[in-house]
Amino acid sequence: MSRISADSKGVYIIAVTPFKDDGAIDTASVDRMVDFYFDKGTDGLTILGIMGEAPKLTQQESIAITKQVLARSAGRPVIVGVSAPGLAAIGELTKAVMDLGAAGVMVAPPGSLRTDDQIIGYYRNVVATIGEDVPFVLQDFPLVTGVQISPRTIGAIIEALPSMVMLKHEDWPGLDKISELRAAEAAGRRRISILCGNGGVFLPEEMARGADGAMTGFAFPEMMVNVCKLAGAGNLDRAQDIFDAYLPLARFEQQPGLGLAVRKYVLEKRGVISSQAQRRPGAALGTKAVAEVDRLLLRLEKRLAELA
Template sequence: MLSEAAHGVFTIACTPFLPDGALDHASVASMTEFYLQRGATGLTLLGVMGEAPKLTQAESLEVVRGVAEVVAGAVPIVVGVSAPGFAAMAELAAGAMQAGAAGVMVAPPSSLRTDSQILDYYGNVARMLGDTPFVLQDFPLVTGVQIAPDVLLKIFAAHPTCVMLKHEDWPGLDKISALRRASDRGARRVSILCGNGGQFLPEELARGADGAMTGFAFPEMMAGVVAAHQAGDRARAQDIFDAYLPLVRYEAQPGRGLAIRKHILALRGAIKHADLRAPGAGLNPDAIAEVAFLIDRQERRLAELGL
């Protein structure tokens, strides 16, 4: 089961599709192997970049079962179960746990406006999920919900099954520092894994984060940065990050990031097809050429660093 001790790199997995829009089960398996071989210590399915709203609940569980079969318990699986209503959330969470998940992830609905509404919402989430451990996804750029550190600390204190914060506030480094200072003073400490495509990973680790939960197409970058940081070599962590930064930046384009990520994953053999499920378009020739240029430049820089 997922716990407060979780750390490392929980790669946000994409959802592979065939050109006709059907789930690509073979690519689910090859993608999972790809992530594990490149340093993932956990996998997160059906997140914002997993096209979860485009899947039926039955398809969502097919993806979880496909990944769990390959993982075979080697690393924990977190499944996004955010939904407009608690009934759908509870059903998907129960199915995901039965299929092999170690925990679930819940983002706040955009309708929440006050601290009391946020506290009440996550109180209901905790009661509805029962013993299932969950991740609180703090992603105000997408949800529009701002959760202050003191509100997060109240949620952590009141609900032991909230074991992780997926930190995606931006700018949000001071939030990490505030949470870690509070835990140093005796507040409950939960795992903090960070998203936003890894754009601030070195700084987030320095502020006290336990790792990354994001889906950059080169997960070995996150694994390398986290390993170097844990070894106390902050300069090497920054060198690794800097080598990949142009592609990190390019993949972070709003509205196009997933198409870029899937294109690169297909180039790398992780998935067979780069298709997004409709509605969603792939890359035009200009973008494909830009990606090729950046990958070539990245490979040369990594060779210079002996990576």
């Protein structure tokens, strides 16, 4: 199993966790989902993230899902979210998944961090816990974590901790943050990979600012794959045309508190998972919302036919 590095690029899709209607893990859908993501051209997977309902899983379930996904991925890179309130849990899960062959781990800051020194100190403690040989992703998602991490603080972490090889960039607004980080690299600082989240709704602009790809879970991964490839080849106009076709659905999926329900509904409609069920607590789509998503899917199909 290859490990992530500062040169990792492309789409590392944030995978959902499929459940049956009774809340049990749907192992058949896990295999089908892994196949679907790679068939659509993704470069890797990221499992047990925030939108993967990781806090609703036991440690044993997290390890079991990781083992299954790694086996199905057949050597292709899988990043595992290991964020937890305590360092002991992070260390235990990291050891388990890296022993199984994970490509790296992702760690979000706990909401208790307030100052730059606290944030830098926290990630020093993370590395001391998981080991300097484990490549990790810093998840910068202040809209959910409540932790604001400035480019200067990210830079201090990059310089202090060589095993921080990737930033999952989900600040909003955050385009200037990408530019500032890349400018520092142009001035001589160590390079890191930057993959972007937020449902992909800023992906063309993020790629133009110097991002390496996407790490988010939009239900049409082929959109992100195509946009990243086209943007990487310098064909920004065509990338924008493809992106614009999907934007109404991506926008609808981006609703706070409802986004995962939309994503799972679409994945169920696409035959990827057997049920849109979430473990409690979780939002559900009402009748009107379902009709709105169905309308957007029909319009997307029509627009893609026009673009083809």
